[in-house]
Every structure is written in structure tokens, then in C-alpha cells.
Amino acid sequence: MSSFLTNSSSTTTPSASTGQELINDITLNNPPEDSISDLSFSPQQDLLAVASWDKKVRIYEIDSNSGQNQGRALFEHDGPVLSARWSPDGTRVCSGGTDKQVKLFDLASQQSTTIGMHDAPVRAVRYVECGPTNTPIVVSGSWDKTLRYWDTRSPQPVTTLQLQERVYSMDSSQKLLVVACAERQISIIDLNQPQQVFKNTMSPLKWQTRSVCCYPQGNGFAIGSIEGRCAIQYIDDNEQSKLGFSFRCHRKTPGQGGPGNGTNSSALRSASANSNESHIYAVNSISFHPIYGTFSTAGSDGTFCFWDKDAKQRLKAFPMVNATIPATCFNKSGAIFAYAMSYDWSQGFQGNRADYPNVVKLHGCKDEEIKQKKKR
Template sequence: MSFLGSSANVSSTATTTNTPGQVINDVNVNNPPEDSISDLSFSPQQDLLAAASWDRKVRVYEIDPNSGNNQGRAMYEHEGPVFSASWTYDGTKIVSGGADKQVKIFDLQSQQAQQIGVHDAPVKAVRYVECGPTNTPAVVSGSWDKTLKYWDMRSPQPITTIQLPERVYAMDASQKLLVVGCAERNICVIDLNQPQQIFKNSQSPLKWQTRSICCYPQGNGFAIGSIEGRCGIQYINENEQNKFGFAFKCHRKTNGGTAGSSLRTGASSPSQAYPVNSISFHPVYGTFSTAGSDGTFCFWDKDARQRLKSFPELNSTITATAFNKNGTIFAYALGYDWSQGYMGNRPDYPVQIKLHATKDDEIKQKKKRV
């Protein structure tokens, strides 16, 4: 892609000279939503970007990976704000859920949307998954009604309903791993080989409310972000967790600027913490991004425990992010996230989707020093 132009002990090898990345040439997506964007999702098959918005619509944009040129491809509506949108693995359909309590599926070819499920309260997150040894396709939805439901896309009745300890705030899936972040810092891990039961219940390693969750591409763990500018690196296997798991501060501002250049957990100067609104993993390198209410995004390497690249503060909070299928495009949404209450909103608050062309020196793991 060329449209851009030209909290653990950390060893000294984990530090890096960090120069701010550039966003000045990032491309605007044409005809963005009319209200804050709650979710972004790229097709796993082609450069199509789905955007879920508080304006009750899901929009699909077609992006030229060489020029960054883009245009609307499709749009469909819910009866309330849409909180989540996700693609099927074959890239032919989008599933979505929102404040209208509905789970919908949209067929890109026929341009038709239909309701496939319903909850007793708003649907916070949806994912397309494959369950069991035969990889049976299903849509899974997590709701504020404290349930997780699986749908087979052909029946109005759920295949399975799981009672959760609290309301769903965040959810993600990868391979056979499904992780649900609930209110009161509850985390439910589900093995999709046995999707009808919770594999493990635990408490978030972070002290404050869960805001975002993203599973590793390998399906062996997940990153979790909180409202207090902190991110946790978690593994399902206890031995891996004891060896590699940690938490670190991010999306904080000190008197001297943004806090932290590496994934450290020691004492630091007082800082203002901002919610970590979105975490996205690079599909090839396994590195990841965080984006927050401070209006910045950063790229990180969890294995080396270092920040790869920081980017300048934007005049807006970042509400959602996504990498495309090969990680050459990083999409991020600007819009108000209500983190400062109604006082922080204003009529001219920008609502945009931006496309950043990733470079290897920004997102690829650094070679380890000898």
C-alpha cells in the first residue's frame, strides 16, 4: 500500500528510540457516518471496511489499497444505534447488533438484511465463529441482558444461551477462543470446541472497568484495555501467563506529554489517564495497536514489551480501529465517545474514518539485539 508516500520487569533490550509517526497524509473515507462510530471491521477476503455507527446504520466502504481511494459499497439500518459489526470468514456477509436489541445479518451480494436474533437488552458485541470439531458456523452475540447467545442464521431461536455474571462490555474471538469482558471486571473465556459452557471465569488484571478486548491471531490469549489508560496482556495457558503475561500503562498524559515509551509497570510521575477504546492485532506480525480517548494511537510489540511507534494527538477521541486482511491498512475512527460527559460534546465535533498506510518500520517486530 503506497498512498501515504514516502507492567513487568523489562530488560534494557526492550527500550527503543521512538520518533512520532506521521498522520498528515492519512486518507479520509468519503461520506462517513453522521454520528460517532462504535466499531470498524475489515473483510477477511478483500479491502472492504464495515463501520457501525450511532446513526443507526452500518456502512460498507470499498478501498483501493494502492491509492487509498474509497467509495461506499453498501448500507443497511438498525432501529437504534449500532454497537458492533463483524464479517463472516468468507467475506460475503456482515453480522451486527445494537441498541434495538437485534442481531442482523447482511448479504453483500443481494444487499438484503434480515434479523436472525434478539435479546432482552441492547446487543453490545457480535462475532461470526466456527464451533466444535466440525467448525459449525454460528453468530455469537453478547448483551447487556447478561447473556451470550449463538445463532445458526436460519432459525429465530438461539442454538445455545449462556448466562453471564454481568452485562457484556467487550467481546472478541480468534480461532477457537472467545473472550467476553463483562461489567464489574468479569472475564469469561470460552473454548469454541465446547461453546455451550464457560471454560474459565476470572477477574480482569486491570483495576478499572473493561473497555476493549482483542484476541491474539493465534487464539492463545488476548489483550484487554480499561477506562484507566491501562492494557493487560493475557494468555489462556497458566504457564504462558506466568511467564509472559503483564500489564502496562498507556494513553496517559503527563506534564511532559504522553506517558511511557515501553511496556513498563514501575512508578511514574502523576498523569491523566484516558480510556483505551480499541485494541487491534496485526494479522501477520502479531503486533498490536491501542487507541484512546486522548486522541492518539500507538503500535506495540507484546513479545519484546516495547512501543514500536506513537502517533501525534488528533483533535478528537478515537473510538474504533481495525487492520485490513494483510495489515497494510490501519483504519481508525474519530468521534466523540462521551468520556468527558455531555460537557465534552459540541456541534462541530469531527466524525471521520481515516486510513493509515502501515510501514514495516512502524508495525513489524524489531530484531532482537544480541
């Protein structure tokens, strides 16, 4: 089988879509049976963890040359799983869900254990390295408005941080941990001093936060909202004043069509006086490329795009996939981009049809799609 990484259609204008770019994308075998909530590649090898509303976390082994894949492991919660992430050494997966539990799964023994509990559903988990000794810790953010750090050897949290609101999204990179909460609240934590919040701030976006993702360098983060906007943020105030900005994405205005501007009915709609409607879609997922530092956004419009924040330009728009995209991630080399096609609840329970797909696709990334363009 020829490599799906090099076999996808090319285009002379990489930022435009020909409609053929996804034709060779590989479908993950034996996918979840309900909506997909999180995707995470191992930082050590091509193993993909998939969290789902069917109460399970599945781990798949992927051949990076052919895209061929098979199930490697599976573990369960007592309710829908909302987040699953790998340990830095790739030996374990932590997870959290609506059963309020934080679990840890060991790949070698194939055993999962409950290492922590919250008072409300656990929205996000991350494996982080704290302090000057880089102590490995599982951190969990919950709708109980707390952030809790777990040493896997103790049932009690090492530290509990009281937050201003419920946790909606969370990410970490290097010694940066960013927690995006309800009411547009953002808590920034320096993992050298994890027991305190470094800075509380408000999202620069006007509407509810949907996703956050830290830059690989750990000096800032991108944040996406339900109003089809993304903001580029830096921790240092000087960097922020020079380099920070926000931009529109995943929208469709009258007369527009094509990639990045889908037309499904899950859009938020804002009508102007002459009743021309703009369709505005949630930015569900942001993922940074581990090598180039460029990034993807994916939304309720059923499209994903690749961007370069430093050049402030869109690198590539992809055609619609005919389902909302709730989660995405790159593998450790950035050669594979995984995206989930399943219902994101943006249209309420009415939109959750029995025939809605629950699929994970693997897209082989080419440099002309994702690498920064040379300045003219």
C-alpha cells in the same frame, strides 16, 4: 496517484513521533453522521464495515494502493449500532445495537434480516466457527447478561449462556472467544465446546474494562481499561506466569507532552497531595496485526500506538488527531490501519459538541512502524 502505503514520512527513530506520520492518511468519503462505534475489515478483500450511532452500518470499498474509496452498501437498525463484523468468507456482515436486534446483511443480495433478539442492547457480535466441523455461527453479547449463538436459519438461539454481568467488549480468534463484562468479569470460552464457559476470571486491571482483543494464534488476549492500562493475558497458566504482564499507556503526567500523552479535557484526573495532576485516558480499542502479531492501542487522548508484546516494547507512537479514537482495525494484509475519529462519550453528554468530527482515516502501515524489531 502514488500509493499512500509507501508515501508517508519516515523517521530515523521509529518509536518517536515527528508529527508528520499521519499527513498522508486518507479520509473515508461519506462518513457516518454520528459517533462511530465499530470498524471491521473483511477477511477476504478490502471492504470496511463501519457501525455508527446514526443507526446505520456502512460498507466501503477501498483501493489498497491509492487509498481511494467509495460506499458499497448500507443497512439500518432501529437504534444506534454498537457492533458490526464480517463472516469468515467475506459475504455477510452481522451487527447488533441498542434496538436489541442481531442482524445479518448479505452483500450479494444487499438485504438485511433480523436473525436474533436480546432483552437489552446488543453490545458486541462476532462470526465464529464452532465445534470440530467449524460450523459458522453468529454470537452476540448483550447488557441482558447473556451470550447467544445464532444459526442464521432459525429465529431461536442455538445456545444461550448466562454470564455474570453485562457484556462490555468481546472478541474471538481461532477457537478462543473472550467476553469482557461489567465489574471486571471475564468469561473465556473454547469454541470446540461453545455451550459452556471454559473459565471465569477477573481482569488483572483495577478499573472498568473498555476493550479486549484476541491474539491471532488464539492463545490469549489483550485487555484495556478506563485507567490507561493494558494487560497481556494467556489462557494457559504456565504461559501466563512466564509471559503475562500489564503496562501503562494513554496517560499524561506533569511535564509530559507529545504523542501518546494528549491533553484534552476528557481525561480522568487523579490529583496528588501537591496538586500535580496525572491525566489518565481510556484504552478504547486494541487491534492485532494479522501477519506480525504486534498490536495497536487507541484511546480517549486522541492517539494510537503500535506495540510488540513479546519484546515488551512500544514500536511507534503517533501524534494526536484532535479527537477521541473509539475504534480501530487492520485490513487482512496488515498494510492498512483504519482508525475512527469521533466522540467516545468519555466526558458525558456535555462533551458531544455539534462540531465534533465523525471521520474514519486510513493509515498506510510501514514495516518500520509495525514489524517486530530484530533483537540486538
